[in-house]
Amino acid sequence: MSYHESRLTPDAKRNVVWQALWRFHFNRIISADDCVLDLGTGYGNFINNVQAKRRIALDTWPEFPRYLAPGVEAVVGPVTDLDFLADGSVDFAFASNLFEHIPQDAFARVLDGLRPKLSGRGSLNILQPNYRYAVREYFDDYTHVAIYSHISLADFLTANGYQVTLVVPRFLPLTVKSRMPVSPWLIAAYLASPIKPLGKQMFLRAVPRR
Numbered sequence: 001m002s003y004h005e006s007r008l009t010p011d012a013k014r015n016v017v018w019q020a021l022w023r024f025h026f027n028r029i030i031s032a033d034d035c036v037l038d039l040g041t042g043y044g045n046f047i048n049n050v051q052a053k054r055r056i057a058l059d060t061w062p063e064f065p066r067y068l069a070p071g072v073e074a075v076v077g078p079v080t081d082l083d084f085l086a087d088g089s090v091d092f093a094f095a096s097n098l099f100e101h102i103p104q105d106a107f108a109r110v111l112d113g114l115r116p117k118l119s120g121r122g123s124l125n126i127l128q129p130n131y132r133y134a135v136r137e138y139f140d141d142y143t144h145v146a147i148y149s150h151i152s153l154a155d156f157l158t159a160n161g162y163q164v165t166l167v168v169p170r171f172l173p174l175t176v177k178s179r180m181p182v183s184p185w186l187i188a189a190y191l192a193s194p195i196k197p198l199g200k201q202m203f204l205r206a207v208p209r210r
Contacts, residue, residue, distance in 0.1 A: 013182040017172075020187035027051065029118040029205075034091035035119075039079045040098035042122025044068045052092070056085075080106050082113040092119045096127045097201075100144045104156075107146070111160040115208045117133045122191070124162065126153065127171065134200040136172050150202045162206040 030036060030052055036046040041057035041064055048069040055072045057064070058079060065074035071156040079098065093114055095114050099107050114124060131138055148156070150169040156170055172190070190196070 002144070015045050015048075016182045016184065017187060018049050020184040021046075021191075022049040022051075023184065024188045024191050025107065029125075030092050035089055037085070037090045037093045037117075039093060039095040040101075040154070041068075041074075042096075044072065046094060046096055047072055056090075058082075075088035078096045080109045080113065082110075082117055085117045088119045088122075090114070091119050091122050093118065093122065093124045096126075098128065099126065099153075100128055100138075100146050100148065102146065104146055105158070108160055111157070111162065115161060118208055122207070123165070124157075124206050125203055126206075128153075129174060130169055130200055130202040137174060137200070150204065153202070153204055157204070157206045161209050163209045164204060164206045166203070166205035168203040170201075171203035172201040173198040174200040 016058045026046075026049075030050060032052060035054040035056070036050050036052045037056045037058065038044075038050075039058055041047055041059040042061070044057060044064065044067045047055050047057045048067075056075065057068055057072050058075045058077060060078055062076055065076065065092065068074055077084075079095075079102070099110075102110075111124075118124070128148070129138060129144075130150050131147045132151075138144060138147070150167050154164045154167055198205065
């Protein structure tokens with residue numbers, strides 16, 4: 001049984017979350033003229049909801065292209081190999097719950113490979129568990145191999161040639177796997193609130209240091 005049949009199974013609530021995140025957050029920082037790259041796409045919940053000139057999805061899972069919306073370009077391969085992209089072509093790179101799944105040296109290779117692919121306004125945007133607040137649940141996912149808090153992740157990005165422009169230590173709850181209702185308006189209120197109960201995922205934004 002694969003990871004997508006055990007730990008990361010399809011869940012309709014996940015798409016409700018990403019529809020709301022697009023509506024209330026990402027459409028404010030992604031332009032209609034942007035080229036958006038989704039690293040570690042999975043079921044495509046993020047990239048399917050994006051409205052942009054070009055949308056590219058990358059994942060090693062061979063089955064992921066069948067979950068993508070029309071118009072999304074699918075590339076089956078590792079995130080450490082970005083040679084298929086033209087230099088300066090990506091305006092918005094995004095990784096959700098990815099870098100805790102790969103060794104630190106592979107993460108460094110992603111950062112190195114992505115740098116020339118980003119445009120002059122290009123940025124890397126990361127959403128993932130914050131170990132500081134998710135310590136009890138962090139290794140419930142057996143594929144987690146690296147640990148980051150909002151401080152260590154920011155430091156790692158800086159050490160690898162990026163300037164961190166935004167750090168949100170508590171951005172979202174850890175998972176949709178709960179009995180709590182998933183409502184777009186509750187998500188909107190949560191994003192707008194200065195108080196983030198159960199906020200165990202962080203959001204960081206960084207640009208290459210010029």
